[in-house]
Amino acid sequence: MSTVQIRDARKSYGSVEVLHGVSLDIEDGEFVALVGPSGCGKSTLLRMIAGLEDITGGDILIGDRVVNHIAPKDRDIAMVFQNYALYPHKNVRENMGFALRQRRIRKAEIEERVNNTAQILGLENLLDRKPRQLSGGQRQRVAMGRAIVRDPNVFLFDEPLSNLDAKLRVQMRSEIKELHQRLKTTTIYVTHDQIEAMTLADRVVVMNGGVVEQEGSPLDLYDNPASLFVAAFIGSPPMNFLEGDLVDGTNLVLADSTALPLPVGDPKGRSRVTVGIRPEHFTIGDSGWPATVSVVEPTGSETQITARLAGHIVRILIRGRTATKPGETIHLAIAPEYVHLFDAAPVPQLADLEDVA
Amino acid sequence: MSAPAPSTAHRTRTSTSHRLRVMGGIAVSILFLFPIYWMVLTSFKQQVDIFTTPPKFLFIPTLETYIEYMQRADITRRLVNTIIVAAGSGLLSIVVGAMAGYALARIRIRGAATFGLLILLSRGVPPIALAVPMFLVARKLGLTDKHITLILAYSTFLIPYVMWLMRSFFLSLPRELEESAMIDGCSRYGALFKIIIPISLPGLLSTLIFSMILAWEELLFALVLTNRHASTIPVAIAGIAGDTVNGANWGALTAVGTITVVPVVVFALLVQKWLITGLAEGATKG
Numbered sequence A: 001m002s003t004v005q006i007r008d009a010r011k012s013y014g015s016v017e018v019l020h021g022v023s024l025d026i027e028d029g030e031f032v033a034l035v036g037p038s039g040c041g042k043s044t045l046l047r048m049i050a051g052l053e054d055i056t057g058g059d060i061l062i063g064d065r066v067v068n069h070i071a072p073k074d075r076d077i078a079m080v081f082q083n084y085a086l087y088p089h090k091n092v093r094e095n096m097g098f099a100l101r102q103r104r105i106r107k108a109e110i111e112e113r114v115n116n117t118a119q120i121l122g123l124e125n126l127l128d129r130k131p132r133q134l135s136g137g138q139r140q141r142v143a144m145g146r147a148i149v150r151d152p153n154v155f156l157f158d159e160p161l162s163n164l165d166a167k168l169r170v171q172m173r174s175e176i177k178e179l180h181q182r183l184k185t186t187t188i189y190v191t192h193d194q195i196e197a198m199t200l201a202d203r204v205v206v207m208n209g210g211v212v213e214q215e216g217s218p219l220d221l222y223d224n225p226a227s228l229f230v231a232a233f234i235g236s237p238p239m240n241f242l243e244g245d246l247v248d249g250t251n252l253v254l255a256d257s258t259a260l261p262l263p264v265g266d267p268k269g270r271s272r273v274t275v276g277i278r279p280e281h282f283t284i285g286d287s288g289w290p291a292t293v294s295v296v297e298p299t300g301s302e303t304q305i306t307a308r309l310a311g312h313i314v315r316i317l318i319r320g321r322t323a324t325k326p327g328e329t330i331h332l333a334i335a336p337e338y339v340h341l342f343d344a345a346p347v348p349q350l351a352d353l354e355d356v357a
Numbered sequence B: 001m002s003a004p005a006p007s008t009a010h011r012t013r014t015s016t017s018h019r020l021r022v023m024g025g026i027a028v029s030i031l032f033l034f035p036i037y038w039m040v041l042t043s044f045k046q047q048v049d050i051f052t053t054p055p056k057f058l059f060i061p062t063l064e065t066y067i068e069y070m071q072r073a074d075i076t077r078r079l080v081n082t083i084i085v086a087a088g089s090g091l092l093s094i095v096v097g098a099m100a101g102y103a104l105a106r107i108r109i110r111g112a113a114t115f116g117l118l119i120l121l122s123r124g125v126p127p128i129a130l131a132v133p134m135f136l137v138a139r140k141l142g143l144t145d146k147h148i149t150l151i152l153a154y155s156t157f158l159i160p161y162v163m164w165l166m167r168s169f170f171l172s173l174p175r176e177l178e179e180s181a182m183i184d185g186c187s188r189y190g191a192l193f194k195i196i197i198p199i200s201l202p203g204l205l206s207t208l209i210f211s212m213i214l215a216w217e218e219l220l221f222a223l224v225l226t227n228r229h230a231s232t233i234p235v236a237i238a239g240i241a242g243d244t245v246n247g248a249n250w251g252a253l254t255a256v257g258t259i260t261v262v263p264v265v266v267f268a269l270l271v272q273k274w275l276i277t278g279l280a281e282g283a284t285k286g
Ligand SMILES: Nc1ncnc2c1ncn2[C@@H]1O[C@H](COP(=O)(O)OP(=O)(O)OP(=O)(O)O)[C@@H](O)[C@H]1O
Pocket: A013, A018, A036, A037, A038, A039, A040, A041, A042, A043, A044, A045, A192, A355
């Protein structure tokens, strides 16, 4: 186990800089998720930590050792790739024991460690199979096993679950979490799925365009997004955004001059803002912003309502059930402490945020 | 054969196209195999049976020509020479070419692509234009009429050939395989020899076989660079075919031709089980 420190790490391919100075302190035993839209540099950063990419600028430390010029094999890290990269000519046992054999560990010990790991992951009966004789989910497990058996200083994961179907993904997600609670190995986990990041990590690092946009505990990011980008990226269903002028700290005046009462902001003057409100922070009552219901989607435990508010589509999430029907007018109230104010800017579109994978 | 099940039009169409494909395959096979069949057949004919019209398919076979030629010391020596030269140049080229191909496929070197292309383009020079300069160089180095002369000469075209074939083979393997091995404790060379080479064996073997066949049948350089000691079988065939004194001896030509082909066929059959592709299957998500 080990700390990982990244100090102003930069990466250029030719003349194009894709990481513009990323700094990150990862504690011993911490589980850190790197999230962000496709192409933001998550994999690049992870591969720099692994030693698979040169570091153009800055330093990366594992423990208290600068590893910039240390070969991957000498960094004592283990990595699980998105496509698993199992050795196709070796069976599961050999795949899992390969790294240990490279380190010239005694045969008996290798055998024991492989068997233990196989047991943890439920792979005991597959040890003699070749990768091509395994299902996608089993391959994923072997890839995990190959990393775990080494008991490395740091685990690196690059979207390890993105090739699994939805159900298996959720199952493996909790298994990974359980494994981390048991092994307590420092883990850096790359994903573009914010739910995965939120549920797994002690700390989430949101990246965008080669820089760290914000980092913090999952709930901290959820409650206090520092930018419109993070606000739009974290949370599902996503936050609602309304752009307009905040007048005298009492009204939000939208582009079409509709004035919505909103008791936040400076008491005097007029400023251009984007207001963000999470779907579950609306309350439906007798007074508030009038909106016309267009869709009601009950899931049993909660109900998602889509409504039109002065021409804008808003999503509302309420606990339990409702008798509200499409076409009805509802009134949306919102407590001031739940209102997020951002400088006016175009809202990042979800299509840009969520990978189409 | 029963009629195709009338159940669906789709089924009928596939079985028709299947049959067309089989027939096409047979036609192509006949086109390629008939000359070889004819060569082997002719080699067992007596001189009188060779030129009959219409050609004879039934005749009393004779081993006369084989016995005559196999007893000639130069033919056996040439056979041995050809084996040495083909194996030598094939092995040299596979080692050098595969490593060069790997470098081109994987290592980020400035100008690697241009460099690779230049090597390929060098093959655009007609061999005949190289033969005489090569002879002069070989003579300066005191290397005429030696096995190593031909091995080196053949490597000049086999290495680029291997390099390009293996480059695309390596490109088809996921990069993460080596990366995984390197994280698991291998150096770049370790990853190449412990993971990539074992997976690539089928590709390496087919490439080796093709290279050896190219070397086996090469005539021009063998003609120019060797004389008595290191000369190969194709030179003998050319000699028989171009015999201006006795005229072409077709019996001898086909018999020596058959002797030349047989080792190749035997070799190909021996390694055939290694030629299955798809060994890399299962490495990735699937
Ligand atoms: N070998 C390379 N040469 C040039 N540019 C590259 C190379 N590898 C990555 N990039 C660029 O670096 C940027 C970051 O890529 P990276 O793979 O880290 O993205 P990512 O965040 O992992 O995205 P994804 O979620 O799609 O995997 C991208 O703009 C990409 O085009």
